[in-house]
Amino acid sequence: MELKAKQQYLCQPVEHIDITQFNAVPLIEAMGRMAYSARDLARAAEIFDRMIADPDCGIILCLAGSLVSAGLKKIFVEMIRSRMVDVIVSTGANLLDQDFFEALGFRHYQADAALKSGVHDAKLRELRIDRIYDTLIDEEELRVCDETVRRIADELPPRPHSSREFLAAMGAFLEREGKKPVESILLEAYRHGVPLFCPALSDCSAGFGLVAHRAGRQGAPVVTIDSVADFDELTQLKIHLRETGLFMIGGGVPKNFAQDVVVAADVLGVEVPMHKYAIQVTVADVRDGGLSGSTLVEASSWGKVNTTDEQMVFAEATLAVPLIAAYAWHKGTWRDRSARNPNRILHDKTRSVKP
Numbered sequence: 222m223e224l225k226a227k228q229q230y231l232c233q234p235v236e237h238i239d240i241t242q243f244n245a246v247p248l249i250e251a252m253g254r255m256a257y258s259a260r261d262l263a264r265a266a267e268i269f270d271r272m273i274a275d276p277d278c279g280i281i282l283c284l285a286g287s288l289v290s291a292g293l294k295k296i297f298v299e300m301i302r303s304r305m306v307d308v309i310v311s312t313g314a315n316l317l318d319q320d321f322f323e324a325l326g327f328r329h330y331q332a333d334a335a336l337k338s339g340v341h342d343a344k345l346r347e348l349r350i351d352r353i354y355d356t357l358i359d360e361e362e363l364r365v366c367d368e369t370v371r372r373i374a375d376e377l378p379p380r381p382h383s384s385r386e387f388l389a390a391m392g393a394f395l396e397r398e399g400k401k402p403v404e405s406i407l408l409e410a411y412r413h414g415v416p417l418f419c420p421a422l423s424d425c426s427a428g429f430g431l432v433a434h435r436a437g438r439q440g441a442p443v444v445t446i447d448s449v450a451d452f453d454e455l456t457q458l459k460i461h462l463r464e465t466g467l468f469m470i471g472g473g474v475p476k477n478f479a480q481d482v483v484v485a486a487d488v489l490g491v492e493v494p495m496h497k498y499a500i501q502v503t504v505a506d507v508r509d510g511g512l513s514g515s516t517l518v519e520a521s522s523w524g525k526v527n528t529t530d531e532q533m534v535f536a537e538a539t540l541a542v543p544l545i546a547a548y549a550w551h552k553g554t555w556r557d558r559s560a561r562n563p564n565r566i567l568h569d570k571t572r573s574v575k576p
Contacts, residue, residue: 227348233331237295237404238543246548254407259535262541263534265500266548272466272498273305273554279462279477279561281496284311285471285513289319290329290356291539295547301409303550305435306468307561308420308458309410310475313425317370320407321391322426325369326400327362331355362424369394370430371437379442383450386496387427388417414564418455421477422446452458452478454567456485459493461566465500466498467526468545470538472505480525495521499531502541 253263265467273279282300289297300306319329335341345352349360373394377387392411399408410417423431423446435443459465459482469476470519479496503515511567516533520526534541549555 231359233328234328235292235331235356237292239295240299240543240547240550243547244551245544246551249362249544249548258536262534265534265547268498268500268530269545270549270552270554271469271544273549273558278497279307281308281464281465281467281480282306283469283475284315285473287314287353287477288470288537288538289315290353293542294320295404296542297403297406298409301413301415302556304556304560305555307563308416309478311481312475313419313422313427316407316419317426317543320405324395324399324403324405324408329384330357334359334558366426367429368556370427371433374431374434374444377444379444380443381447382418383424383447383454385416385448385454390573414562418446418451421474455541456482457566458563460491462466463493465496467496469501470542472503484526495525495527497527499526502534502536502538505538505553
């Protein structure tokens with residue numbers, strides 16, 4: 222492969238798929254009459270539609286893996302706009318390195334097929350281009366993202382903040398200073414009062430920005446991220462919403478965090494029902510005992526998930542998620558769903574729920 226200049230690599234942007242533009246209902250219904258993973262996916266789509274139709278159900282969306290860089294951002298933005306989700310728990314990469322990054326005016330780019338082999342990674346390193354499988358990012362633009370996080374931290378009160386508070390401040394920043402027009406999970410969640418949680422916020426660009434913020438304060442009080450406050454706040458939401466459904470993409474920290482609130486409520490002496498609905502899209506293997514591939518039936522043994530309306534979909538997210546989300550959007554159940562506004566339950570000063 223001929224070596225090229227930087228801008229020759231970064232020339233074909235990843236385009237985000239728009240679920241409003243294709244009606245997946247006939248396809249999903251046909252898949253439901255098939256077998257294997259097709260029928261699993263169709264059942265997951267039906268369960269998600271039931272979540273939306275249930276007037277008592279709060280819906281928690283969990284995002285893990287490199288989803289925004291792959292072209293799924295517009296789906297999650299539309300889900301927020303269409304009241305198909307009430308709370309989001311995510312990895313930092315999706316919200317910071319990818320969503321916030323694009324909201325600042327930057328893009329992810331498709332890589333040539335030859336780059337997937339890894340043979341040319343040393344050349345990409347020389348050009349300060351980062352690779353995510355078949356996707357490329359300009360490292361110098363990522364540093365702008367890190368620096369912007371530092372600026373936001375510098376403007377906040379120097380105290381512990383939950384990740385929800387910090388991500389809301391980032392949404393407010395985009396409302397004031399983001400590139401227009403912009404489609405962003407952070408911005409849309411801020412506008413619609415959908416709380417965002419990132420329990421491992423430092424494990425992304427936010428971490429670099431917060432380290433720079435800490436160093437710049439030179440011993441003065443600093444902004445820190447309180448992950449225990451995150452757990453407490455999401456547990457409060459479970460206690461107040463009571464009936465909940467999970468739409469989990471990938472696994473990892475977001476999956477465990479969202480499932481564990483049932484147990485956390487019990488620790489606080491408050492009896493809440495298990496998550497009534499749960500679907501997960503993953504390629505992780507159940508056989509290694511790891512969390513990402515552990516089945517939702519297994520989670521019921523921990524008292525976390527009801528087994529009546531649960532479905533595992535063993536498929537890669539860019540294939541399965543557009544179909545599930547498009548099915549639910551075009552069914553139109555969301556049109557009659559009222560906004561839950563869970564932020565009304567939460568306060569900037571964290572508190573514990575008393576039994």
